Amino acid sequence: MSETENRKRETGAFFQRDRDWHPPAFAPGYKTSVLRSPRKALLSLDNTISEITGPVFGHSMLGELDNDLIHNFATPGESAIGERIIVHGRVLDERGRPVAGALLEFWQANAGGRYRHKKESYLAPLDPNFGGCGRAITDENGYYGFRTIRPGAYPWPNGVNDWRPAHIHFSVFGHGFAQRLITQMYFEGDPMIWKCPIVGTIPDRRAIEQLIASLDWANTIPMDARAYKFDIVLRGRRSTFFENRLEGN
Amino acid sequence: MVQDLGYLKETASQTAGPYVHIGLTPNFGGISGVFESDLGSAMVNDKTLGPRIAVTGRVIDGAGAPLKDALIEIWQADAAGLYNSPSETRGAADPNFTGWGRSPTSAEDGTFVFETIKPGRVPFKNGRLMAPHISFWIVARGINIGLHTRMYFPDEAAANAEDPLLQRIEHRHRAETLVAGGQSPNYVFDIHLQGEKETVFLDI
Numbered sequence: 001m002s003e004t005e006n007r008k009r010e011t012g013a014f015f016q017r018d019r020d021w022h023p024p025a026f027a028p029g030y031k032t033s034v035l036r037s038p039r040k041a042l043l044s045l046d047n048t049i050s051e052i053t054g055p056v057f058g059h060s061m062l063g064e065l066d067n068d069l070i071h072n073f074a075t076p077g078e079s080a081i082g083e084r085i086i087v088h089g090r091v092l093d094e095r096g097r098p099v100a101g102a103l104l105e106f107w108q109a110n111a112g113g114r115y116r117h118k119k120e121s122y123l124a125p126l127d128p129n130f131g132g133c134g135r136a137i138t139d140e141n142g143y144y145g146f147r148t149i150r151p152g153a154y155p156w157p158n159g160v161n162d163w164r165p166a167h168i169h170f171s172v173f174g175h176g177f178a179q180r181l182i183t184q185m186y187f188e189g190d191p192m193i194w195k196c197p198i199v200g201t202i203p204d205r206r207a208i209e210q211l212i213a214s215l216d217w218a219n220t221i222p223m224d225a226r227a228y229k230f231d232i233v234l235r236g237r238r239s240t241f242f243e244n245r246l247e248g249n
Numbered sequence: 250m251v252q253d254l255g256y257l258k259e260t261a262s263q264t265a266g267p268y269v270h271i272g273l274t275p276n277f278g279g280i281s282g283v284f285e286s287d288l289g290s291a292m293v294n295d296k297t298l299g300p301r302i303a304v305t306g307r308v309i310d311g312a313g314a315p316l317k318d319a320l321i322e323i324w325q326a327d328a329a330g331l332y333n334s335p336s337e338t339r340g341a342a343d344p345n346f347t348g349w350g351r352s353p354t355s356a357e358d359g360t361f362v363f364e365t366i367k368p369g370r371v372p373f374k375n376g377r378l379m380a381p382h383i384s385f386w387i388v389a390r391g392i393n394i395g396l397h398t399r400m401y402f403p404d405e406a407a408a409n410a411e412d413p414l415l416q417r418i419e420h421r422h423r424a425e426t427l428v429a430g431g432q433s434p435n436y437v438f439d440i441h442l443q444g445e446k447e448t449v450f451l452d453i
Contacts, residue, residue, distance in 0.1 A: 015256075019452070021261060023261065025393055033264075033392070035311035035312050036390075036442050037442065037443060045417065045451060048374060050326075051384070053336045073283055092257060094258070095257075096256075119268075119356075131282075135284075175336055177386065180322070183263045184266075201263075201264075211263070
């Protein structure tokens, strides 16, 4: 937590979520959402201290290979099979300010589109050297990065012939519980993106484009790994200049 | 033309999917050796102040079936009503209490479990105290954006009656969906995603 200790504490309420930008709860093209979506309106409430605050994790919790999915499950001396890539970017808030100390957790299928999960039965084989999970914490400028293999597409029982595009799941903590976000990163140029019912839950094409990582040639490591850049934006905070303190004085 | 406000748009949410355990509770999901333990599995230690409680429950879909692939996170104040967060300005929270926990729902019966403490009261914006509560966040396959709600306590009737969030619920019988069942120290909080008993979810 040392990076954040010297910074001015952020205590403002978060900008309201634009729920026309996010996917709606009920999106019948994604069949599972039909019985798992509330049908009554959400109760709106300006943030209280219960939402403005949130857990923050120190860099000390990270192991050396936490952000290296090529090696963190592999037998020593071996590595995961697949296209080697670096995924990196920044976590910013809606005001464009870096979010330092943000914990990111990511998970994905292997190069053949197979997840290491007991409920997964796709016939593509597991890679004995690939687990599929990792995590990182942003530095003082909001940067994160990890190394992995590019995941494969895989079929799923929604429509008769639905396939997910190659994707990496991201879970992000900002500084307040109301910023909590889970999303998915897609890859530039993948034609599967525009066929996917889960991508299609997002109503605005610009919001989908924001989930597509760009091939980052400048950061590609010659003879080793290509790079993709994926920036994440969390809710901004209102300035507290003109607001009473939470204590009510 | 006027000045561009220059704000960025928030990254859009997507479902956590059925394999959320791989990333968030890998040891529970059968992937061992990457992380020592699953984050958020222990909120208290033997020095934590305050009365120990257990909160269990299920997340139930619109056909009445419990979700066996959901993931729940909770966030709460310590026994003195302070949050363990850099944004807490009122004092230092109990260093032996994380305030944050994470539990998958069981693949057998869909139950989640949190071993925690009963939170103290925290103030609303106008300084009035809110009733003791625990903030919940629910993600799963089929849930496109994480659902926020709160759990209140059945043995805090007087505080609940003056709670500003509970008071805002127009249909009074729906306020009951946010009050746990069971009794101290074992509370039960079932979350109904849809239908007659639908839990009040929050846009916060």
